[in-house]
Amino acid sequence: MKKIIENRYDFIVLFDVKDGNPNGDPDADNMPRIDQETGHGLVTDVCLKRKVRNYVEAIKEDKAGYRIYIKDTAPLAQLDQEACKALDITDIKGLKKKTPQADEKIRDFMCSNFFDIRTFGAVMTTFVQGALNCGQVRGPVQLGFARSIDPIVPQEISIARTAITKVTDFYTKRATIGRKFIVPYALYKVEGYVSANLARKTTGFSEEDLALLWQAILRMFELDRSAARGNMATRELIVFRHESELGNAPAYQLFERVQVKKKVADEPARSYQDYEVTVDEADLPEGVTCTRMS
Template identity: 80%
Template sequence: MSEAIKNRYDFVILFDVENGNPNGDPDAGNMPRVDQETGHGLVTDVCLKRKIRNYIEAIKEGVPGYRIYIKDDVPLAHHDQEACAHFGIEDIKKIKKDNPEIDKKIRDFMCSNFFDIRTFGAVMTTFVQGALNCGQVRGPVQLGFARSIDPILPQEITITRTAITTVQAAQAQKTTMGRKFIVPYALYKVEGYVSANLARKVTGFSEEDLELLWRAILSMFELDHSAARGNMATRELIVFRHESELGNAPAYRLFDRVHVSKKRKETPARSYQDYEVHVDTENLPEGVSCMRMS
């Protein structure tokens, strides 16, 4: 693996949705997630990580070291067994007695082969059940929940369905009614963190991985278009780079420098141009620099 990153990073992602459902809530009939107290829209960290994983898998298909551990319809134990086969492990519960260093070897094997373990970490149940310390890997990259800048008002759209499933249904009726939830427009903000300390000590997350992560964040919606999600796009990625491994300033002080406001408060926003984004780069803490990507 390449050398691990040496600098801490804190970042802000701005992305938007137009006439789509950015993240359905299964507890609410798949309507867009909403903070019930404030009315602001929410998108989970799991949803965003899934899009990043899918993008990496698509552009790095077949490239060693960039496989994806958490995939749809693929049991995690299937990947875990690859490590067992690589090290000739027959009894996972007894191997620690014969090989005290097996924890680190398995962890390094999984991190070197799977990009998402190297990035986000993972819980590998096979090794947890085998009482191996490598079963839980804490990744250096973490995301919070995305929250819309303004409250959202999801709309329920009724649609007609002309595709009839069965012969009996076709004889009874020609069309059926359906529904879909959309957000007419919303701009979301999410904050993230990259720990150089965890990259060095645990997963080996490298500069090449970091550049690929930035690329994935900027393009994660480009390979994820669907009728349900409408038009979604990453509008800007704002990155604060620390000169040191542990950081030169608290993350919240840097995030407070990102200001997003609506140009005309009296009318609903319907495009990214209805907002103004300002990043206060004056008198940044010593050892911190800022770059903006779009």
């Protein structure tokens, strides 16, 4: 039996992009997401979780216990029905009255089979419609929005498409002009949290799952290359480990120990080497240790 994590973790991920669009905004012609007031670039938690899911799916290849629930290759209702079939459930709506332990059984089945539910939680509409509490699972791992260290200046690049689709257009049309947005360079920081309390009470997130999560964060861009995203890489993962399940210090106090500054303030950064990353590990709160991974 896998060992459920017993320690709380707070972590920071530093990743960068060069000549690419890290997270396009569909409401703004796929322009890189930006904080309109400060000019800092943004990358959503949903985007980063997608990359973790894709990495786990690629290396585990639907291995038992490591399947991915949120994906575009299977309807969620179809995956929900797997729990019903395995637990011999035919009537969702009347289940709660007939079987008081139904919530727990369905939740445990879904968490044990799908890595991303066990990690991030999920809303399972089939069970929500049946008024079952297990339809909403809160995961122990949570991420915030990533924000660039400095303001970004997205650039619009014109591109030409020389291929002609229709035979009738071949002799009359020439290249079609299109466009793409890029960020010349930006370093982003995102804060994350791992709750041992939720892992124990709800999803069963294990030490093995945690090791896989760190691996996925460090390598999530390596299996997710595309021309649109340019060159992206995780540069560093800074993990604060608490001795206790509920934590030994507030997360914000630990995050404030991580400082990222540009070496030359008045010059635009164009590489990770243009920044200096420091972590104040002196006099850490009792029961907290820091590990830096890259």
